[in-house]
Each structure stands twice: as structure tokens, then as C-alpha cells.
Amino acid sequence: MKKHTVVDSPYGPLTLVAEDGVLCGLYMAGQRHRPPQEAFGEPDETPFAEAAEQLSAYFAGELREFTLELRLSGTPFQRGVWAELTRIPYGETRSYGELATVLGNPKASRAVGLANGRNPVGIIVPCHRVIGAAGGLTGYGGGLDRKRRLLDFERGTALF
Numbered sequence: 001m002k003k004h005t006v007v008d009s010p011y012g013p014l015t016l017v018a019e020d021g022v023l024c025g026l027y028m029a030g031q032r033h034r035p036p037q038e039a040f041g042e043p044d045e046t047p048f049a050e051a052a053e054q055l056s057a058y059f060a061g062e063l064r065e066f067t068l069e070l071r072l073s074g075t076p077f078q079r080g081v082w083a084e085l086t087r088i089p090y091g092e093t094r095s096y097g098e099l100a101t102v103l104g105n106p107k108a109s110r111a112v113g114l115a116n117g118r119n120p121v122g123i124i125v126p127c128h129r130v131i132g133a134a135g136g137l138t139g140y141g142g143g144l145d146r147k148r149r150l151l152d153f154e155r156g157t158a159l160f
Contacts, residue, residue, distance in 0.1 A: 002041025005048045010059055010153075011146050014123075015040060018047040022071040026051075026121045028146065033118055055123070061153075064090035066124045074118060081115035088129040091154040095133045113139065123150070 002024075004017045017025030017040045027034045050068060057063035072082055084102055088094050096109040096116070103112070112130075117139060119127040128150040132138040137147055 002039070003044040003047055004040035005043060005045045005052075007048070007052050007055060009055065011149070014055070016048045016051055017041070019071055021047045022069050023048075023051050023124070024071040024073065024120060026124055028122060031122070051124075058123070068124060070121055070124070072120060072125070074115070074120070077111065078115040078118055081112055082119055082121075082125050082127075085116070085119065085125050085127055085129065088126055090126075091156070093129050093131045093151065095131055095135075096138075097133050099130065109133075129154075 002017060002019050003021075004015055004025075006013045006015050008014075012029045015025070015027045016023065017027070019041075025035070025040070054063055054066050054068060058066070072079055074082065080103055081099065084099050096112045097106065099112045099116075100106050100108040105111075116127045116130050119125050122128070128147045137144050137151075
């Protein structure tokens with residue numbers, strides 16, 4: 001059974017979704033590929049104490065790596081991409097092509113981009129750390145401004 005809550009962040013409200021007590025979604029307001037509100041289940045803060053605490057520590061600059069149990073629903077390829085995203089260190093970036101190469105298919109950068117865009121747990125699974133081959137910012141479900149702000153924050157070049 002799904003439950004959800006909304007927590008504040010420097011990027012506006014974040015909707016956290018859990019299934020059977022395990023985090024399965026983090027969505028920003030206006031996010032592309034955001035499921036409809038009715039898919040989030042009943043409002044309930046109970047399963048989200050640890051997630052809210054870690055997000056708060058992250059936004060305070062005190063946490064660089066999340067240690068939450070996640071339940072990510074997607075294809076095997078998508079789950080592989082999302083697993084690689086969690087291996088990109090705080091403050092660093094990788095290109096879609098670099099991720100495709102790590103996944104064993106250097107020609108799959110477009111597929112990596114599509115999987116990246118379907119990440120159901122943004123910020124915690126850091127899809128914002130993926131950039132274009134030439135180093136430019138490319139698509140982000142939460143919007144390029146948020147992506148830029150998250151990257152600047154992690155690099156220590158911006159404050160909230």
C-alpha cells in the first residue's frame with residue numbers, strides 16, 4: 001500500500017512516496033513524468049522520518065551520500081542506470097555517454113538519457129549529476145534551473 005507526504009526543500013515542496021514503508025518516489029512540483037497525485041496513496045508522515053532527516057541534512061550541506069532503502073520500479077536497464085547514478089560522487093558529474101560505456105553499451109547514451117529522465121527518486125538517486133558530452137546541462141525532469149542549482153550547491157558555488 002502506498003503512502004505519501006510532502007516536505008519542504010530549497011527547491012519547493014517534495015512529494016515523498018513509500019510502498020509498504022519503503023521509499024519509491026521523490027517528486028518535485030512541476031516535474032516531468034510525475035505520476036498523478038492519486039497514484040501516491042494516502043497522506044501519512046510515518047514512513048518518511050529517515051528520508052526527511054537525510055534530505056534535511058543534505059540541504060544543510062551535512063550529508064553527501066544517502067543511505068535509504070529504496071524500491072525502484074522500472075525495466076532492468078532503467079534500474080541499471082539508476083544504480084550507476086548512485087555511484088557518481090557528490091559534486092561530480094558524468095556524461096550520458098560515460099554512463100553508457102560503464103553499462104557496457106557505449107552507443108546507448110540516448111537510452112541512458114531516457115532512463116535517467118524516468119528516475120522515480122530524484123535528488124536521492126542523483127540524476128542531476130548527468131550532463132551532456134560537451135559538459136553542458138541537458139534535460140532534467142525537475143527543470144534545468146533546479147539542475148544547475150543542485151550542481152552549484154554540490155560544488156560549493158551556490159548557497160540556498
